[in-house]
Structures are given as C-alpha cells and as structure tokens.
Amino acid sequence: MRSLVLGAILLGVVILGSASSWILPLPDPLAMEVTERLSPPSWRHPFGTDQYGRDLLSRILRGGTVALGASVVSVGIASLIGIPIGFAAGLIGGILDEVTMRLMDALQAFPSILLAITIVAIMGPGPLNAMVAIGLVNGPVFARLARSVALSLKGRDFVLAAEALGASRLRILRYHILPNSLSYILVQASIGASTAVLAEASLSYIGLGTQPPNPSWGRMLEEARLFLDVAPWMAIFPGFAIFLTVLGFNFLGDGLRDLMDPWRRGRG
C-alpha cells in the first residue's frame, strides 16, 4: 500500500505542476529576456534562467506536459497494438501464435532505444513521432503479456463453462478474458509509462524528440550540458523532474502489483 500511495502522491505533484503551467500566471516558458540570461535561482526566477533568459521553473512545469503526454500516448499505442495481437495469438494459437511470437522476438532483439531512434529516423524528428516510436517499441511487451494471460485463462473452468454454454470467441474475450486481464495490463501500463518518460527524455536529449524552442526535460538537459561550468542549476532541476516522474510511475506499478498479489505484499 505504501508504494501505491507514494506513487500517487508523486504523480499528483507532477500532474498538478504541469497543469499549473497552463493555469497560473507564470512567466511565458518561451519568452526570452536577454538581460536576465544565465541568472542563478532567485525570488524572481526560483530555478534560475537559461542561456536565453527564459524562466526555468516555467519551462520545467511546461515540460511536464510533454513527459505526461509521452507516457499516455506511447502506452496507448503500445497497448492498442500489442493487446489485440497478444489475445489473438493466445486464444487462436497454432501458426498465428508461432509467427507473431517470432516477430515479437525479433522486435525485442533490438535494443529498445536503438529501434526507437531508427523509427524516428524514418518518420522524422518531433515530439509526436518520438512518442509513436516509443509506443511501437513497447508494443511487443504488451503483446507478450496479453498472450500469456490469455493462455492461462483459456483453460480455467469459468472459460470452459462459457464455451460449453455456446458462447462465441468474441463473447468470451469481451466478458471473461478482458476483465480478468485488466489488472495485469494496468501494472504493465504503469511500468510502460515510466520507461516512456525515460525514453522521451533520451530521444529529446539527442535531438530527435521535442524540438527547440519548446521545453522538454531531456532537451533542457542537453542545453544545460553546454553551460555546465557557468550555469549548473540548468542541469539540476530538469533531471530531478524526470527522476520524480519515473519514480512515481515505478512506485505506482509496484503498488498495483502488490495490491493484486497478496503473496508479494511485504516483500521487496
């Protein structure tokens, strides 16, 4: 329970923070003030400013939108692609199962960031393309999960009973398999969100995700790297924001897993 609460609190802070960047009267995250450039944290700029004199607090809060967007979009794409494939492979079986699983093996043989870079190279750099790439890369994880849950549920008595009563495959999928797999999918979604935040930051760091002047935590760290000796504050806060968000999703995932599986409760 502890990790669930901790994760919820951390993510609550991140969500409120990025919402506040649109609601509260904060400085415009894109507005440049050349006279204020590279100024250290102060009352006026609590997190300092960057090389163009943009307010870093505003930029980090706005960057939260990108990070949360990346997690929602890429988990959405990964599950929309992966889960139907996994269910089909698990429930129909045979050649279909064999072929799709070998394909998933091949997709997972690529180091994930390498595959994401390749996909972005094809579609062109940009925040949405980066999110789609991360989603595509994570699809096989969801497919595997859905397949293994479907396989384990397929032989259970309540599914056999429904089959004996003449329920169609689709009905079994809709009323028996899907509701019983949701909890597993939820845990995976939370882990997937945490890897998506990290992956989006990495892609933006190497210039393939969010493009300037828009703020993204990864991009901000890349800019900070250039001014490390004169403006170290630029490198501290965006990294901390990534860390807290990823930690939040990890705790949420751990908490959800413990909640479903009482046997694991109390063990690390």
Add this chain to the structure above:
Amino acid sequence: MLKFIVRRIISLLIILWLVSFLTFLLLQVIPGDPAQLILGIEASPEALGSLRARLGLDKPWPLRYLHWLAGMMRGDMGISIRLERPVSSLIAERLPVTLSLAVMAMLIALIIAFPAGILSAVKWNSPLDYFILFASQVGIAIPSFWIGILLILTFSLYLRLLPTGGFISWGKNPLEALRHLLLPATSLGLVTAAFLTRMLRSSMLEVLSQAYITMARAKGLAKFQVIFRHALKNALIPVATLAGVQIGFLMGGSIVIEQVFALPGLGRLLLSAVYTRDIPLIQGLVMFMTTMVVASNLLVDILYAYLDPRIRFE
C-alpha cells in the same frame, strides 16, 4: 549440451534473419531519394540516373534486400553515402570505444551489485537492507545521462579530477583511456547495478529460505561458507539472465552516454548517420549492434545452461 547449443544457434539465426529483414524494410519507407540527397536538387536527370544505377536503386526492393543480405554475410555492409567509406571499416574504427564503455560499465555494475545484493539479503529487514533497497529504487529511476551530467559537474568541473569528455585510445595511453572512460562507464553502470542488486537480493532471499540452507546451517557450517558456497551459486542463475538482458540496455544506453561525454563510439556514429539520413550506415549499425546484443545473449544462455543442468535437459 551440444544439442542445446545447436538449437539455440538455430533460433538465433532465425531471429537475426527477421531482424535484418525488419531493418531493411523499415529504412525503405524513408521518404526522399538517396541519389537526390547526395547530388542536391540541381543535379541533372542523367547524373541522378547513373548514380541510382550505381547504388542499385533502380532494382526492386526484394532484389536489393538479397543483395544487401549477401553482402552482410561476406562482411560487406555497403558504403556510407556521406562519408564515402565502407560501413564495416567505420564500425571497426569506432567499436573499441563502445565496447570498452559497455564492458567497463558492466564491471562497475557487478562490483557494486554483488556486495550490495548479498548484504541486503543477508541483513534482511535491517536499516542497511532498507538503505540498499532505497538506493536501488533511486538508481532505477534516474536517467543515466543525468547521472553523467552530475558526475561531470562534480568530478570534472568542481574537483577537476577527471576529463569532461572525449577519448584517447588504449594504444596511445592506457591510463588516459581509463580516465576518460571512468565517468561515462559509471553513469551507465549505476543503473545496471541497481537492477542487478534488486535481482540478486530477491534471488538470494529465495535461496536462503530453502531447506538445504537450513540443513547446511544445522550441520554447523560457518555462515560465510553457507552464504558463498551454498546460497550464492544458486542465487546467481536468475542474475545471469538479467545480466544478459542488461547487455542490450548498455548497448542502447551507450548511444546517449557517448553523446554526453563526446565519446567517438558507435552511438555517435549512428546519430550522425541519422541526422544526415545516411541509410546504408544506419542499416549497417543497427544490424551490427543488434547482432552483438543477440550474440551476447546467446553466450549468457549457454553459460546459464552450463550452470543449471535442468535447462539443458528441458
């Protein structure tokens, strides 16, 4: 054992074939004509036509795929469009940097994970255990490139102990090479260390609750012997698999870390190929890096089967 190895090699070849097909197909979708990209928009149609023929672009894609695959088998990965040099020699030049980085990162990860994982399992539920668990939770959530930046800030800019980036080859000056790799390898290794520590801890806890451990203790063996001779050996098996998975992570992570530390490795080569849309170079690098990961996973699998006979006879 031989049968096991042969079976694994066959499935590895199937995966690599699929990987090569996907890599090739993916990069065919890229919009734009490579010949136009090289010669510019003002090139004459004749020049474009002859360059297309030279690059083999006038043939249908299945033929080009077969041609590319046949070349790969001979170690000929084509020619980089931008750098106008064979992809294989570009890779050979950069490989030592990436390989040293990945190996050093793995060593650092193991050096941290072994004592941390064992200690936290042996001192289960103690403040030390909680501290190690907390540290590993932090390690998993921190992006490696942020660790890298923080390390540069501390060790290069404030303490002025280590260089901020760049590389000097092992042949020229081994000590300098080590100094240049220390920070990047640590940033990459800490994340892997966190994963391995958690795995070693939980697998040690599992093993320590087995009856044969109680038996070993009951017959009066020293605690040290029980932990290292009886428990650790069996606890290592799942850790070995995870270490195999982490090789892929290190390979991918090195792409970003090389960028942070300006290391002239495969990752930087890949990024420059992506920025300039150098398709043959991207294809060659993706194929090469994936093959390395798949091959090292095979080695881990074989090691795994050697450690645990149950797997061989499955």
